[in-house]
Amino acid sequence: MKKNILEIKDLSISLNGKKILNNISMEIWEGYVHAIVGPNGAGKSTLASTIMGLEGYRHYTGSIFFKEKDISKLSIDERARLGITFGWQEPARYEGLLVKDFLKAAAGNKNDDFIFEQLERVGLEPEEYAERAVDKTLSGGERKKVELASILVMDPDLVLLDEPDSGIDVATLDKIFEVIKEQKKKKRTIVLITHSLAVLEQADHAFLFCNGEILEKAVAKKIIPYFKDRCIPCKHKNIPDKEGVRLE
Amino acid sequence: MNNNDLTKELSQITETDDIFKQPDIAHVFIHQHKVIQSHLLPGLKVDVKEFEDHIVVNTIVEKNIKIDKPVHMCFGMLPEKGIQKMVIHNEIQENASASFLSHCAFPNAVDIQHIMDGTIKVGKNARFRYLEKHVHGLHGGVKVYPHTKIQLSEGARYYSEFELIKGRAGLIDIDYEAFCEKNSVLEMISRISGKEDDKIMIKETAHLMGERARGFLSSRVAATGNTRAEVYNKLTASAAYARGHIDCTEIIKDNAIVSAIPIVEVNHPKAHITHEAALGSVDSKQLQTLMARGLNEEDATDLIIKGLLS
Numbered sequence: 001m002k003k004n005i006l007e008i009k010d011l012s013i014s015l016n017g018k019k020i021l022n023n024i025s026m027e028i029w030e031g032y033v034h035a036i037v038g039p040n041g042a043g044k045s046t047l048a049s050t051i052m053g054l055e056g057y058r059h060y061t062g063s064i065f066f067k068e069k070d071i072s073k074l075s076i077d078e079r080a081r082l083g084i085t086f087g088w089q090e091p092a093r094y095e096g097l098l099v100k101d102f103l104k105a106a107a108g109n110k111n112d113d114f115i116f117e118q119l120e121r122v123g124l125e126p127e128e129y130a131e132r133a134v135d136k137t138l139s140g141g142e143r144k145k146v147e148l149a150s151i152l153v154m155d156p157d158l159v160l161l162d163e164p165d166s167g168i169d170v171a172t173l174d175k176i177f178e179v180i181k182e183q184k185k186k187k188r189t190i191v192l193i194t195h196s197l198a199v200l201e202q203a204d205h206a207f208l209f210c211n212g213e214i215l216e217k218a219v220a221k222k223i224i225p226y227f228k229d230r231c232i233p234c235k236h237k238n239i240p241d242k243e244g245v246r247l248e
Numbered sequence: 249m250n251n252n253d254l255t256k257e258l259s260q261i262t263e264t265d266d267i268f269k270q271p272d273i274a275h276v277f278i279h280q281h282k283v284i285q286s287h288l289l290p291g292l293k294v295d296v297k298e299f300e301d302h303i304v305v306n307t308i309v310e311k312n313i314k315i316d317k318p319v320h321m322c323f324g325m326l327p328e329k330g331i332q333k334m335v336i337h338n339e340i341q342e343n344a345s346a347s348f349l350s351h352c353a354f355p356n357a358v359d360i361q362h363i364m365d366g367t368i369k370v371g372k373n374a375r376f377r378y379l380e381k382h383v384h385g386l387h388g389g390v391k392v393y394p395h396t397k398i399q400l401s402e403g404a405r406y407y408s409e410f411e412l413i414k415g416r417a418g419l420i421d422i423d424y425e426a427f428c429e430k431n432s433v434l435e436m437i438s439r440i441s442g443k444e445d446d447k448i449m450i451k452e453t454a455h456l457m458g459e460r461a462r463g464f465l466s467s468r469v470a471a472t473g474n475t476r477a478e479v480y481n482k483l484t485a486s487a488a489y490a491r492g493h494i495d496c497t498e499i500i501k502d503n504a505i506v507s508a509i510p511i512v513e514v515n516h517p518k519a520h521i522t523h524e525a526a527l528g529s530v531d532s533k534q535l536q537t538l539m540a541r542g543l544n545e546e547d548a549t550d551l552i553i554k555g556l557l558s
């Protein structure tokens with residue numbers, strides 16, 4: 001019996017007068033790995049930002065229920081404390097903030113050993129990285145790994161990962177896939193936003209987005225042809241009209 | 249209080265208790281206008297003239313002398329009220345290297361002025377690190393005026409940090425001006441946080457006068473409450489391949505007002521100077537990332553500021 005950890009109904013959101021998500025309804029099952037795929041500009045990151053309640057993404061219509069609770073009025077940190085988090089496509093950098101302190105911020109009352117284990121899980125040696133700053137001296141890939149480590153430290157019930165593979169080398173990607181499997185065993189729910197077939201293949205279930213709508217929801221395997229055919233032919237050509245409003 | 253008690257108290261406040269046991273760490277403790285304790289090393293000369301209303305401290309690190317461990321200078325005052333006026337000349341002679349850690353402690357300040365007029369000379373190919381760490385009281389009743397002229401000879405390297413590590417800024421009025429000769433390298437960093445009605449003025453100037461002189465000025469200010477902060481950074485470059493950069497970040501909360509005035513002046517076609525400034529509230533992506541890990545806005549902001557000022 002599948003249980004919904006997240007339930008989205010008729011979600012629409014406009015940004016700067018442009019409709020970006022149009023009547024999205026979806027269910028995210030607890031303990032499963034889900035993927036969201038679709039072309040650039042389809043609205044994938046917008047959806048994740050809206051679920052997390054980020055600044056600028058709070059004026060939507062429709063509803064978002066997490067663990068059967070309407071979260072629309074909750075702030076980001078309240079959502080986080082309920083068990084949701086988000087991994088940015090391009091994570092922020094912090095001048096002077098040490099990796100270990102950044103990770104500790106996510107830890108609640110978990111101990112240092114646990115924190116350092118999470119660094120190792122994403123392929124970063126604690127001795128080498130714990131005392132470094134989460135600033136521009138980290139490479140793009142290293143920064144992504146630190147972001148992932150902080151999510152593992154938090155260990156939320158639901159995580160939305162926006163392109164977790166971008167900038168990540170192949171060896172680390174295998175480690176990340178391992179982590180995904182381990183988290184799934186622990187009944188954690190994972191949503192992977194991706195352009196990668198390899199990442200999609202980690203998912204049990206997938207959503208195909210196009211132009212702010214869901215074209216298909218199915219077992220991940222059924223979405224794979226989308227990659228083969230580049231895109232599934234659809235009525236949405238992703239061409240905005242003169243005002244920049246999507247064609248209905 | 250006798251000198252021993254004063255030293256003990258100052259060293260506790262500045263967390264320098266452990267330096268006395270180590271013979272290879274030099275130190276000089278000055279309370280208001282009197283030396284209360286000192287320990288020197290070969291090649292490190294400190295000549296002091298005590299007056300009623302000020303103190304003159306001439307320090308020399310002699311030619312070719314390398315002092316491995318930081319020399320601790322502790323300047324402070326324990327009373328609630330008073331003026332400490334210091335005239336400080338530091339000279340690091342040719343090829344010498346040293347680092348000075350100045351602890352400035354005014355833990356009980358209700359109405360204290362700390363006036364420091366200084367000069368720093370860093371000789372040819374010498375290296376000098378100057379770290380000034382302030383411990384102030386909680387009342388904001390302290391006014392500090394560190395004013396220093398810095399001279400870097402050919403190939404000299406100078407690094408300085410000004411940091412308020414504890415207590416209220418009160419009024420901080422920094423004025424540093426550096427003259428940099430050929431191949432010298434200057435780095436000046438200040439990190440200060442202000443709250444309530446604190447006032448922070450930072451004026452840092454560097455003149456890159458010699459070929460390949462390099463200068464970097466960096467200011468980090470976090471201003472909350474009704475703090476006013478003004479940062480003037482000036483870099484001039486007048487020789488070939490002189491390179492400089494100004495970097496100013498000021499974060500504000502509440503009713504604080506901050507300003508940054510970078511002045512860059514280049515009058516040699518082969519010199520190059522850049523500047524960047526970021527003023528305003530905490531970066532929203534940084535903030536939202538930490539909030540998405542469960543921190544409330546206040547704690548997230550504090551952590552970001554702590555990093556910035558560390």
Ligand SMILES: Nc1ncnc2c1ncn2[C@@H]1O[C@H](COP(=O)(O)OP(=O)(O)OP(=O)(O)O)[C@@H](O)[C@H]1O
Pocket residue numbers: 015016018020038039040041042043044045046047
């Ligand atoms: N603040 C905004 N104002 C107007 N349009 C916006 C705004 N933010 C995003 N958009 C538009 O919304 C659409 C969806 O953007 P989104 O970032 O969600 O796409 P995506 O599916 O994540 O794409 P990608 O694969 O490139 O990351 C894009 O057309 C984008 O230009």
Ligand SMILES: [Mg+2]
Pocket residue numbers: 044045046089162
């Ligand atoms: Mg995106």
